[in-house]
Amino acid sequence: MPPDEQHRVAVHIDRLLAERGMTLTELAGKVGITLANLSILKNGRARAIRFSTLTALCEVLDCQPGDLFTVPTTPR
Numbered sequence: 001m002p003p004d005e006q007h008r009v010a011v012h013i014d015r016l017l018a019e020r021g022m023t024l025t026e027l028a029g030k031v032g033i034t035l036a037n038l039s040i041l042k043n044g045r046a047r048a049i050r051f052s053t054l055t056a057l058c059e060v061l062d063c064q065p066g067d068l069f070t071v072p073t074t075p076r
Contacts, residue, residue, distance in 0.1 A: 013042040
């Protein structure tokens with residue numbers, strides 16, 4: 001994949017926050033990352049995520065990684 005090609009990973013943090021009645025600011029505090037970095041992740045602009053951050057997100061949101069991220073299929 002060329003380096004300038006965007007990934008297709010969809011991030012579902014907004015949906016999970018709404019389902020749990022939690023704000024992005026609350027989530028950032030509970031996970032221990034900055035609001036700016038969480039916003040980058042939420043908006044699909046992150047290039048990577050640490051396993052420790054993924055683990056913390058899953059623990060705080062009581063979910064699995066597949067609840068946070070999906071890769072939509074594209075028609076062939």
